[in-house]
Amino acid sequence: MPYVLHGAVGHVEIEARGICHRIEFKVDPIRQVPVINHDRADSSVNNGTRITVHWPKLACSILAKAKDRFLQIADDYTWLNPHLDLTVEWNGRRQHSQASVTAWDKWKPSDPTSPHWYDQQRFERLIAAYVSHDRGQTRTVREFISEFRGLSGTAKQAAVLDKIGLARAPLANLCAGGNFDKAKIAKLLAAMQAASKPVKPKLLGLIGKEHLTQRMAAAGVEMGTFDYSRTFDTTEDGMPCVVEFAFGWCENAEGRRLITGLNWSPGITNPFRQLGSYGQSLDTILSQQRADRNEPVILLLHVACPRVEYTDRGKSAIAIAGEDDDEELDDFPEARE
Secondary structure, rough: OOHHHHHHHHEEEEEEEOOOEEEEEEEOOOOOEEEEEEEEEEOOOOOOEEEOOOOOHHHHHHHHHHHHHHHHHHHHHHOOOOOEEEEEEEEOOOEEEEOOOOOOOEOOOOOOOOOHHOOOOHHHHHHHHHHOOOOOHHHHHEEEEEEOOOOOOOHHHHHHHHHHOOOOEEEEHHHHHOOOHHHHEEEEEEEEHOOOOOOHHHHEEOOOOOHHHHHHHHOOOOOEEEEEEEEEEEEEOOOOOEEEEEEEEEEOOOOOEEEEEEEEEEEEOOOOOHHHHHHHOOHHHHHHHOOOOOOOOOEEEHHHHHHHHOOOOOOOOOOOOOOOOOHHHHOOHHHOO
Protein backbone atom coordinates (compact mmCIF):
# COMPACT_ATOMS: atom_id res chain seq x y z
CA MET A 1 0.00 0.00 0.00
CA PRO A 2 2.63 2.64 0.90
CA TYR A 3 4.62 1.80 -2.24
CA VAL A 4 1.58 2.19 -4.48
CA LEU A 5 0.77 5.55 -2.90
CA HIS A 6 4.36 6.84 -2.94
CA GLY A 7 5.38 5.46 -6.32
CA ALA A 8 9.03 4.82 -5.46
CA VAL A 9 9.39 3.18 -2.06
CA GLY A 10 7.16 1.89 0.73
CA HIS A 11 7.82 0.95 4.35
CA VAL A 12 5.82 -1.28 6.71
CA GLU A 13 6.67 -2.56 10.20
CA ILE A 14 5.03 -5.62 11.78
CA GLU A 15 5.75 -6.26 15.46
CA ALA A 16 4.88 -9.47 17.33
CA ARG A 17 6.51 -11.88 19.80
CA GLY A 18 9.26 -9.39 20.65
CA ILE A 19 10.40 -8.98 17.03
CA CYS A 20 9.96 -6.00 14.72
CA HIS A 21 9.91 -6.93 11.03
CA ARG A 22 10.89 -3.94 8.90
CA ILE A 23 9.86 -4.39 5.28
CA GLU A 24 10.84 -2.09 2.42
CA PHE A 25 9.23 -2.31 -1.02
CA LYS A 26 10.87 -1.06 -4.21
CA VAL A 27 10.95 -1.98 -7.90
CA ASP A 28 14.06 -2.74 -9.95
CA PRO A 29 13.67 -0.25 -12.85
CA ILE A 30 15.81 -2.37 -15.19
CA ARG A 31 14.36 -5.83 -14.61
CA GLN A 32 10.91 -4.48 -13.68
CA VAL A 33 10.55 -6.86 -10.74
CA PRO A 34 9.70 -6.19 -7.07
CA VAL A 35 12.57 -5.71 -4.64
CA ILE A 36 11.70 -6.49 -1.02
CA ASN A 37 14.15 -5.87 1.80
CA HIS A 38 13.36 -7.43 5.18
CA ASP A 39 15.29 -6.95 8.40
CA ARG A 40 14.54 -7.63 12.07
CA ALA A 41 14.98 -5.73 15.30
CA ASP A 42 13.85 -6.07 18.91
CA SER A 43 10.32 -4.96 19.77
CA SER A 44 8.44 -4.27 22.99
CA VAL A 45 5.36 -6.00 21.56
CA ASN A 46 5.13 -9.49 23.05
CA ASN A 47 1.35 -9.98 23.11
CA GLY A 48 -0.76 -9.28 20.05
CA THR A 49 0.44 -7.58 16.89
CA ARG A 50 1.23 -3.98 15.96
CA ILE A 51 1.35 -2.98 12.30
CA THR A 52 2.79 0.39 11.27
CA VAL A 53 2.18 1.59 7.72
CA HIS A 54 4.36 4.60 6.84
CA TRP A 55 1.84 6.66 4.91
CA PRO A 56 3.35 9.05 2.32
CA LYS A 57 2.69 12.75 2.94
CA LEU A 58 1.55 13.24 -0.63
CA ALA A 59 -1.37 10.84 0.05
CA CYS A 60 -2.51 12.40 3.34
CA SER A 61 -5.68 13.80 1.75
CA ILE A 62 -6.72 10.26 0.79
CA LEU A 63 -6.32 9.13 4.39
CA ALA A 64 -8.24 12.11 5.77
CA LYS A 65 -11.18 11.49 3.45
CA ALA A 66 -11.27 7.80 4.43
CA LYS A 67 -11.28 8.47 8.19
CA ASP A 68 -14.95 7.70 8.88
CA ARG A 69 -14.95 4.53 6.80
CA PHE A 70 -11.62 3.40 8.24
CA LEU A 71 -12.88 3.76 11.81
CA GLN A 72 -16.10 1.95 10.96
CA ILE A 73 -14.23 -1.00 9.45
CA ALA A 74 -12.03 -1.16 12.55
CA ASP A 75 -15.15 -1.21 14.72
CA ASP A 76 -16.70 -3.88 12.48
CA TYR A 77 -13.82 -6.19 13.41
CA THR A 78 -14.91 -6.01 17.05
CA TRP A 79 -18.46 -7.04 16.06
CA LEU A 80 -17.20 -10.09 14.18
CA ASN A 81 -14.51 -11.17 16.68
CA PRO A 82 -15.70 -11.52 20.31
CA HIS A 83 -12.15 -12.04 21.61
CA LEU A 84 -10.73 -8.89 20.00
CA ASP A 85 -9.62 -6.04 22.25
CA LEU A 86 -8.94 -3.20 19.84
CA THR A 87 -7.52 0.29 20.30
CA VAL A 88 -7.45 2.73 17.38
CA GLU A 89 -5.61 6.05 17.71
CA TRP A 90 -6.18 8.73 15.09
CA ASN A 91 -4.28 12.01 15.40
CA GLY A 92 -4.14 11.71 19.17
CA ARG A 93 -7.76 10.62 19.65
CA ARG A 94 -8.10 7.08 20.95
CA GLN A 95 -11.01 4.67 20.44
CA HIS A 96 -11.10 1.47 22.47
CA SER A 97 -13.37 -1.59 22.16
CA GLN A 98 -13.10 -4.24 24.85
CA ALA A 99 -13.33 -7.95 24.12
CA SER A 100 -16.50 -9.65 25.37
CA VAL A 101 -14.79 -13.02 25.92
CA THR A 102 -11.29 -14.14 26.84
CA ALA A 103 -11.48 -17.50 25.05
CA TRP A 104 -13.26 -18.11 21.78
CA ASP A 105 -13.42 -21.30 19.72
CA LYS A 106 -13.38 -21.02 15.96
CA TRP A 107 -11.58 -22.68 13.07
CA LYS A 108 -8.15 -21.10 12.92
CA PRO A 109 -5.65 -20.94 10.03
CA SER A 110 -3.34 -23.12 12.13
CA ASP A 111 -5.96 -25.90 12.37
CA PRO A 112 -5.55 -28.84 9.96
CA THR A 113 -7.29 -28.45 6.64
CA SER A 114 -9.74 -31.09 5.45
CA PRO A 115 -9.35 -33.19 2.27
CA HIS A 116 -13.09 -32.72 1.75
CA TRP A 117 -12.48 -29.03 1.02
CA TYR A 118 -10.57 -29.76 -2.20
CA ASP A 119 -11.46 -30.74 -5.71
CA GLN A 120 -8.89 -32.09 -8.15
CA GLN A 121 -7.75 -28.71 -9.42
CA ARG A 122 -7.36 -27.14 -5.99
CA PHE A 123 -5.61 -30.24 -4.68
CA GLU A 124 -3.11 -30.08 -7.53
CA ARG A 125 -2.38 -26.42 -6.77
CA LEU A 126 -1.81 -27.31 -3.11
CA ILE A 127 0.66 -30.05 -4.01
CA ALA A 128 2.47 -27.69 -6.38
CA ALA A 129 2.76 -25.09 -3.61
CA TYR A 130 4.26 -27.65 -1.22
CA VAL A 131 6.77 -28.87 -3.81
CA SER A 132 7.77 -25.32 -4.71
CA HIS A 133 8.25 -24.46 -1.03
CA ASP A 134 10.26 -27.63 -0.33
CA ARG A 135 12.96 -27.16 -2.94
CA GLY A 136 16.16 -28.66 -1.58
CA GLN A 137 14.19 -30.84 0.84
CA THR A 138 12.30 -34.09 0.37
CA ARG A 139 8.76 -34.26 1.69
CA THR A 140 7.08 -37.65 1.39
CA VAL A 141 3.46 -38.21 0.48
CA ARG A 142 2.97 -39.63 4.00
CA GLU A 143 4.25 -36.38 5.56
CA PHE A 144 1.95 -34.41 3.29
CA ILE A 145 -1.24 -36.28 4.19
CA SER A 146 -0.38 -36.28 7.91
CA GLU A 147 -1.16 -32.56 8.00
CA PHE A 148 -4.83 -33.10 7.08
CA ARG A 149 -7.65 -33.36 9.60
CA GLY A 150 -8.44 -36.97 10.45
CA LEU A 151 -5.24 -38.33 8.90
CA SER A 152 -2.64 -37.74 11.61
CA GLY A 153 -2.74 -41.37 12.75
CA THR A 154 -0.20 -43.74 11.24
CA ALA A 155 -2.81 -46.47 10.66
CA LYS A 156 -4.95 -44.18 8.49
CA GLN A 157 -1.92 -42.92 6.63
CA ALA A 158 -0.85 -46.49 5.87
CA ALA A 159 -4.35 -47.38 4.68
CA VAL A 160 -4.41 -44.43 2.29
CA LEU A 161 -0.90 -45.07 0.96
CA ASP A 162 -1.48 -48.80 0.48
CA LYS A 163 -4.43 -48.07 -1.80
CA ILE A 164 -2.34 -46.02 -4.21
CA GLY A 165 1.13 -47.52 -3.82
CA LEU A 166 2.89 -44.38 -2.57
CA ALA A 167 4.12 -45.62 0.80
CA ARG A 168 7.61 -44.11 0.57
CA ALA A 169 7.22 -41.88 -2.48
CA PRO A 170 8.33 -38.22 -2.43
CA LEU A 171 5.51 -35.73 -2.95
CA ALA A 172 7.44 -34.24 -5.88
CA ASN A 173 6.83 -37.47 -7.84
CA LEU A 174 3.20 -36.39 -8.29
CA CYS A 175 4.28 -33.44 -10.42
CA ALA A 176 7.56 -34.57 -11.93
CA GLY A 177 8.71 -33.04 -15.19
CA GLY A 178 6.42 -30.07 -14.81
CA ASN A 179 3.26 -32.14 -15.26
CA PHE A 180 0.76 -33.44 -12.73
CA ASP A 181 0.18 -37.17 -12.49
CA LYS A 182 -3.57 -36.56 -12.55
CA ALA A 183 -4.58 -40.19 -12.17
CA LYS A 184 -2.52 -40.74 -9.02
CA ILE A 185 -3.54 -37.38 -7.56
CA ALA A 186 -7.20 -38.20 -8.10
CA LYS A 187 -6.76 -41.57 -6.38
CA LEU A 188 -4.88 -39.95 -3.50
CA LEU A 189 -7.58 -37.34 -2.93
CA ALA A 190 -10.35 -39.94 -3.10
CA ALA A 191 -8.52 -42.20 -0.62
CA MET A 192 -7.94 -39.31 1.80
CA GLN A 193 -11.59 -38.29 1.65
CA ALA A 194 -12.73 -41.89 2.19
CA ALA A 195 -10.48 -42.25 5.25
CA SER A 196 -11.65 -39.02 6.95
CA LYS A 197 -14.96 -37.47 7.95
CA PRO A 198 -16.35 -34.19 6.60
CA VAL A 199 -16.15 -31.24 8.99
CA LYS A 200 -19.45 -30.39 10.66
CA PRO A 201 -20.49 -26.74 10.15
CA LYS A 202 -20.71 -26.01 13.87
CA LEU A 203 -16.96 -26.65 14.21
CA LEU A 204 -16.24 -23.52 12.15
CA GLY A 205 -17.30 -21.40 15.12
CA LEU A 206 -19.89 -18.77 15.96
CA ILE A 207 -19.78 -15.07 16.74
CA GLY A 208 -22.69 -15.85 19.03
CA LYS A 209 -25.86 -14.19 20.29
CA GLU A 210 -24.37 -13.08 23.62
CA HIS A 211 -21.58 -11.05 22.00
CA LEU A 212 -23.90 -9.45 19.44
CA THR A 213 -26.37 -8.60 22.19
CA GLN A 214 -23.62 -6.68 23.99
CA ARG A 215 -22.53 -4.88 20.84
CA MET A 216 -26.10 -3.93 19.91
CA ALA A 217 -26.80 -2.60 23.41
CA ALA A 218 -23.59 -0.55 23.38
CA ALA A 219 -24.61 0.93 20.02
CA GLY A 220 -27.90 2.19 21.46
CA VAL A 221 -30.26 -0.38 19.98
CA GLU A 222 -33.75 -0.70 21.47
CA MET A 223 -33.22 -4.22 22.77
CA GLY A 224 -36.89 -5.13 22.47
CA THR A 225 -36.34 -5.09 18.70
CA PHE A 226 -33.11 -7.11 18.75
CA ASP A 227 -33.21 -10.47 17.03
CA TYR A 228 -30.56 -13.02 16.14
CA SER A 229 -30.57 -16.13 14.00
CA ARG A 230 -27.97 -18.66 12.91
CA THR A 231 -27.92 -21.42 10.33
CA PHE A 232 -25.62 -24.44 10.06
CA ASP A 233 -25.61 -25.63 6.48
CA THR A 234 -23.62 -27.27 3.70
CA THR A 235 -23.15 -25.69 0.30
CA GLU A 236 -23.92 -27.39 -2.99
CA ASP A 237 -20.26 -28.39 -3.36
CA GLY A 238 -20.11 -29.88 0.13
CA MET A 239 -18.54 -27.04 2.08
CA PRO A 240 -19.68 -26.54 5.70
CA CYS A 241 -21.19 -23.11 6.17
CA VAL A 242 -22.40 -20.99 9.08
CA VAL A 243 -24.61 -17.94 8.55
CA GLU A 244 -25.38 -15.47 11.35
CA PHE A 245 -27.80 -12.57 11.14
CA ALA A 246 -28.60 -9.91 13.74
CA PHE A 247 -31.00 -6.97 13.66
CA GLY A 248 -31.89 -4.07 15.91
CA TRP A 249 -33.72 -0.73 15.70
CA CYS A 250 -31.66 2.24 16.85
CA GLU A 251 -33.73 5.40 17.34
CA ASN A 252 -30.76 7.78 17.39
CA ALA A 253 -29.05 6.37 14.30
CA GLU A 254 -28.79 8.72 11.33
CA GLY A 255 -29.32 5.84 8.92
CA ARG A 256 -28.87 2.15 8.42
CA ARG A 257 -25.63 0.58 9.55
CA LEU A 258 -24.81 -2.61 7.70
CA ILE A 259 -22.06 -4.86 9.05
CA THR A 260 -21.12 -7.65 6.65
CA GLY A 261 -18.27 -10.11 6.84
CA LEU A 262 -16.72 -13.33 5.61
CA ASN A 263 -14.71 -15.58 7.90
CA TRP A 264 -14.59 -12.96 10.67
CA SER A 265 -13.26 -10.18 8.45
CA PRO A 266 -15.51 -7.24 7.49
CA GLY A 267 -15.90 -6.36 3.85
CA ILE A 268 -14.48 -3.07 2.59
CA THR A 269 -17.72 -2.97 0.62
CA ASN A 270 -20.83 -5.14 0.97
CA PRO A 271 -19.74 -8.54 -0.44
CA PHE A 272 -23.30 -9.91 -0.68
CA ARG A 273 -24.18 -8.30 -4.01
CA GLN A 274 -25.61 -11.46 -5.55
CA LEU A 275 -28.00 -13.61 -3.53
CA GLY A 276 -30.25 -16.34 -4.82
CA SER A 277 -30.93 -17.71 -8.28
CA TYR A 278 -32.12 -14.30 -9.51
CA GLY A 279 -28.98 -12.49 -8.38
CA GLN A 280 -30.60 -9.98 -6.03
CA SER A 281 -28.24 -8.07 -3.76
CA LEU A 282 -28.54 -7.82 0.00
CA ASP A 283 -29.27 -4.09 -0.41
CA THR A 284 -32.19 -4.89 -2.70
CA ILE A 285 -33.65 -7.45 -0.32
CA LEU A 286 -33.36 -5.10 2.65
CA SER A 287 -35.02 -2.28 0.70
CA GLN A 288 -37.89 -4.61 -0.13
CA GLN A 289 -38.25 -5.24 3.60
CA ARG A 290 -38.33 -1.48 4.28
CA ALA A 291 -34.86 -1.51 5.83
CA ASP A 292 -33.14 0.72 3.29
CA ARG A 293 -30.28 3.15 3.82
CA ASN A 294 -32.32 5.84 5.56
CA GLU A 295 -33.83 3.59 8.23
CA PRO A 296 -32.37 3.79 11.80
CA VAL A 297 -31.44 0.12 12.04
CA ILE A 298 -28.31 -1.96 12.56
CA LEU A 299 -27.97 -5.23 10.64
CA LEU A 300 -25.20 -7.79 10.69
CA LEU A 301 -24.71 -10.64 8.23
CA HIS A 302 -21.72 -12.95 8.55
CA VAL A 303 -20.81 -16.10 6.65
CA ALA A 304 -18.12 -18.59 7.69
CA CYS A 305 -17.04 -21.08 5.04
CA PRO A 306 -13.68 -22.72 4.31
CA ARG A 307 -13.96 -21.97 0.59
CA VAL A 308 -15.43 -18.74 -0.76
CA GLU A 309 -16.11 -18.12 -4.44
CA TYR A 310 -15.42 -14.49 -5.36
CA THR A 311 -16.98 -12.92 -8.44
CA ASP A 312 -14.50 -10.08 -8.98
CA ARG A 313 -10.74 -9.67 -9.19
CA GLY A 314 -10.65 -7.44 -6.11
CA LYS A 315 -12.28 -10.16 -3.96
CA SER A 316 -14.98 -7.78 -2.79
CA ALA A 317 -18.07 -9.74 -3.87
CA ILE A 318 -19.27 -13.31 -3.58
CA ALA A 319 -22.22 -15.19 -5.02
CA ILE A 320 -24.55 -17.17 -2.77
CA ALA A 321 -27.14 -19.32 -4.54
CA GLY A 322 -30.48 -20.12 -2.98
CA GLU A 323 -33.17 -22.56 -3.99
CA ASP A 324 -36.00 -20.05 -3.77
CA ASP A 325 -35.64 -16.28 -3.70
CA ASP A 326 -39.05 -15.91 -2.05
CA GLU A 327 -37.80 -17.95 0.88
CA GLU A 328 -34.83 -15.61 1.18
CA LEU A 329 -37.15 -12.64 1.62
CA ASP A 330 -38.79 -14.42 4.53
CA ASP A 331 -35.43 -14.68 6.28
CA PHE A 332 -35.70 -11.03 7.37
CA PRO A 333 -39.01 -10.80 9.29
CA GLU A 334 -37.52 -8.37 11.80
CA ALA A 335 -36.66 -5.91 9.05
CA ARG A 336 -40.19 -6.24 7.62
CA GLU A 337 -41.75 -5.44 10.98
